[in-house]
Amino acid sequence: MTAADPALDIRSAERREAEARQRLTASLQLLQARLTPKALARNARLRITDAASNGADAARQNPLPVIGAGVAAGLFLARHRIARLFRRKKKLTVPAQARSHPSSPPEDHSHD
Numbered sequence: 001m002t003a004a005d006p007a008l009d010i011r012s013a014e015r016r017e018a019e020a021r022q023r024l025t026a027s028l029q030l031l032q033a034r035l036t037p038k039a040l041a042r043n044a045r046l047r048i049t050d051a052a053s054n055g056a057d058a059a060r061q062n063p064l065p066v067i068g069a070g071v072a073a074g075l076f077l078a079r080h081r082i083a084r085l086f087r088r089k090k091k092l093t094v095p096a097q098a099r100s101h102p103s104s105p106p107e108d109h110s111h112d
Helices: 006-034 037-061 063-077 079-086
Strands: none
Touching (some): 006 037, 037 063, 063 079
C-alpha cells in the first residue's frame, strides 16, 4: 500500500471546506431574502388570497352549510337582543286602594 500524500489531503479538505462555505453563504442569503418584511407580507397576502378564493369556491359548491353557519353566527352575535325580546318583565300590580284618589281616605268596612 502506498501512503497518501498529506498535502493532497489538506488541499482536498480545504476545497471541500470552501464549497461548504459557499453553500452556507448562498443558503443564508436566500433565507435572509425570504425573511424580509416585504417578502413576508407578500407571502402572507398570497396565502390569504388563496384561502379566500378556496373558501369562495367551497361556498359556491356547498351554499347550505355556509348559510347555516352565517345564521348561527348571526344568532350568536344577537343572542342578548334576542333574549331581551323573550324575557318578560313582570308588571307590578297596584292594589285598588292605591289606585284611588290620594286625597280620599280609604273606606273603612269594619262597622258593617
